[in-house]
Amino acid sequence: MTGRTDTTDVLVLGGAGVDTIIPVPELPLPYADSYMIDSGIRTRAGQTGDFVALGLARLGLRTHHLDLLGDDPEGDLVRALHREHGIALTALPQPxxxxxxxxxxxxxxxxxxxxxxxxxxxxxxxxxxxxxALAAASRHVHVTITQPCAHALPVLRETGRPFSTDLHDWDGENPYHEPFAFAADVVFLSAANLTDPERTMRRIAERGRAGTVVATAGAEGALLLADGELTRIPAVTPPAPVVDSNGAGDAFAAAFLYGRLSGEPPRRCARYGAVAGAYACTVPATRADAIGRDELLREASEPSR
Known part of the structure; x- marks a missing residue:
């Protein structure tokens, strides 16, 4: 748009919250009257929107996060996380x-x-x-599937800002996810609950606006559908022992968007995502962290491992 001045690279909508982390001896957890958790039970800020915003900020992108927060200790943890990492936060009251x-x-x-x-x-x-106003000042918008983001989709379409979304472990059938899947320009999802990931990915592209669809599959890598061409993206060996898979998909999305906004082709963006996702699996569940730009670029330049 001629004459526009962007003050934000990515506006992240929704997905702010806190997690209470409980280490357990195995999953599924067998029934018992009680378990002793010697390593401790901890609560920290960080849900899907927080993790995407953190990943983007660590990669040097100007990031703004918009969501509803309560006037409560959990909301204070979320506010503190954003202050610590220099992420702009617009926190609207959530009674x-x-x-x-x-x-x-x-x-x-x-x-x-x-x-x-x-x-x-x-x-x-x-x-x-x-x-x-926030969307108009941004180069890109990333929309989580939490409330109240579904209601924001028509407004985003009217602003003309490109946007992405993450459907997480969608089964390809739940109707709640469809407005997100068919409205976004870039769609991320997990292949965990998909019997035929390629079919679901192509349906998203055919019925919606997405020119790029990515289905992550953990240690099996990811599938990238870009401009009608399906490509398998190899997984990256984590740089340290895997301790928690939470946030890996958010890290993938953040790094992919970094590549996209840097003008990289889709395969390179997906390579960035694989590197960032592998790094996220080495971060303990009790800590919010993401890969930095220098490490991402260094690891992405290495041959696939």
């Missing part, structure tokens, strides 16, 4: 409180997440004027 979840984390890094859905309401909305 129901800040979103929370409990993550059971096994010794192999797998997790089971329990989400408190009482901290949101179907009628939650971002003020349209605020949303338009």
């Amino acid at each position: 129901a409180g800040t979103k929370r979840a409990v993550n059971l984390v096994g010794p192999d890094g797998r997790r089971l997440s329990l989400y408190d859905t009482s901290r949101a309401h179907p009628d939650d909305r971002f003020p349209e004027g605020r949303l338009r």
